[in-house]
Amino acid sequence: MAKLGCNIDGVLNEAKFSEPLPWIGIYIAAASLACAIAMAADAIHGFRHWKLWFPCKYFTINATSLTIITVAIKLSVDLNTPMPRGEDQLTKLSSTALICTIMGNSMPSLGTMENKEILTNIIALGILVITVIVNICIQLATGVIYVFCMEHAIIMFLMLVLLLVLSFTAFIVPTIKHHLELKYSKKYEIAEKECSKTCAKDRSVVDKLKEDLMKYWMMAHTCSPQFVMGRSVTCTASGALCLLSAATLAEAMVRYYLMPGSFRFCKGESDYKWSIKIILYAQAVAVGLGTIAPAIRWFIAINFRCPTRGRKMSHKKDYYRVEGYWTKRFVEMKGCPLDIKIRNPRCRRVIHDAKVKLLNLCIGIQTGIVLASKFIRFISIYFVSIVLLCYDQCRNCLMKCRPNNSIRNELGSDSASSSSSKLDLSRFVLYLEGEDTLVEIMMKENRDATDYWRQRANKRQPKHLMKLLELSRPSEGFKGLTEFDSFKVPSLDIEEAPNSWALSVVTLTGIAVALPNVNSSSIKHLIDGVSEGFWYVRHIEDNLDIQGNLTNMRKAADVVWLGVELYRKWLDVDLRKPSLQGTTPKEIMELLSDSAKNIFMEFKKTKVSCLLDSPSKWPAKVLAANCMYRISQSILIDYESRKFQTEEKLFEAITVMISDILAACLTNLQRFISIKCSTSSIEVREESVRHAVYVLGKTEKILNLLHQKELPGLSPGQMAHMDEWRSFHKLNSFLTETPLSPESESDSCFRSEVYLTID
Structure with a gap:
């Protein structure tokens, strides 16, 4: 009988059932603290980026947060657990106030949701709030809650009003997004036309991009759905209601701790025992931290419209x-x-x-x-x-x-003139x-x-990358683009895979690391430079590969670079082992070439049908092997022709090839920045433009360095693809070897024109 919950006399052992409740109280406190931490993180994020409308980055209304909230407010829906003491009754009130705080805090997050997501989240939140209100009414009727009845009534009313405000505000989100998207498209066309008109020759690329990004940022920021929600009249009202609910809880706590004689509580102890205090303090902290964002949103909205501050009063x-x-x-x-x-x-x-x-x-x-x-x-x-x-x-x-x-007035007049x-x-x-x-x-x-973000990014210039780019040869058309794979290598009886910026760079770096008798500091500087450049190359390829043909190539580059950078390995081949054993560069090239060939042949035997697909759809490992085979064979042919006298000369030549490839790829930075400002969805456009500003700040010197000399006459679309550069360079090499007529000379001059238009 004892196993069934009864004692020896057959009486139900109720005390046994309440033993876990203190630990459940810890669980409730942990959930409350999780809400507090997330809301505090949003507040810190808002202060740090000076976004005093406090976007919801860490705490939004979704399935996860609703589950945590349900745990945190368990005491509000607990119908039959006795709560005799004052702190027990206060904890009931704090759980209710926490819901108001959460609804007021997370209103801007509606702007980040899709239509179906808004519907499901609002329905789930509505069910939770209605359940809490019904259960509190039952507890008021049964006497489980017997003090702070007025405070409970006020907070329940505020909770219901906040739910209505939140629900009906959610209905306008799709309309606002559609309206602002149309406005953004029209304004973007205007900005694009102004950019093309102001592309004067006496202005640098960086100066033009600075001005363009100011326009794009202003559009992206002011149409950000979270910012629109944050400055709406309903969000202002929800901030006031949230502040009122926090004040109601604070009033109850002040009365309890400063005027204990004004209350008469029942004798006894709650089943939650010592955990009640932890729950109360955790939820009080959550309410306090969660009220910061709604209260400041409310105050800022009031301050902006306050006529005493020189604002234009609304009609x-x-x-x-x-x-x-x-x-x-x-x-x-x-x-x-x-x-x-x-x-x-x-x-x-x-x-x-x-x-x-x-x-x-x-x-x-x-x-x-x-x-x-x-x-x-x-x-x-x-x-x-x-x-x-x-x-x-x-x-x-x-x-x-x-x-x-007087001095301050002069400074103020100077700042006013500069702002004008x-x-x-x-x-x-x-x-x-x-x-x-x-x-x-x-x-x-x-x-x-x-300007603020750009100046911050300026302090983090990629120094190693800039030193590496100084070795590039823009005046010679970045010859390294053709030199690293300049010979017709022995065929593997397959269709030739397209070249990828990232995969070519990391493969050449792996070969350079494997060379013997090379100064370790030179290898370290090369790794550091490629590491900084690889970040930009990946972003450029991600954004300019619109059709997604090079997705697997980028995956292959990631796999190869992870091994080269961290473990000095190319796939499963240890790149340091041959050089330590005194192997010659020729033997190293043959080792890498044979390893790559074996990987490909093994794949060819097992999955022949996959080779019938386009090379861009091959697995990442096969693409990496194909690239290594071609490049190592080309360098091996160069080495056997005695083009490179020593290992150091070969290392320097490979470094220059890497520099040329990186430099040619980074000429697409201007187009990459433009695309970041136009192609992203309205929910993430603000973050996308900020990222573009950050990239510009970090690459100002690189852009000036690359555009000091004349670039090849390729269109912006052609400059995004490595094979287009290689074809153009081969064509130019052929034309320079062939005598030109006056007409063809003028046509050649036209092709070398620099394309700096913003798409």
């Missing part, structure tokens, strides 16, 4: 006008027929009329939410403006009392209906962002 009509995008989707749904398989016209009419009435109700609720949110913002402006006015008056008095006030001379980007600010007064503010707040 009075804006306070009782609902912009069209709030109800546009509901209106469109009213006109769409229901796809139902009912033939009876009367039933279909009844269903359609019910749908119209339901949508009319939704439009009414949406209108009420927007007007109530605007009223909350108006009330907030009224009270906060008084505080800000007092602050400004005190600051002005202190400034007048300082003896160096900056590029006017207001025409590239993307905004919604009713946000006209925020255009100048958004422009001024974000105009210098690109």
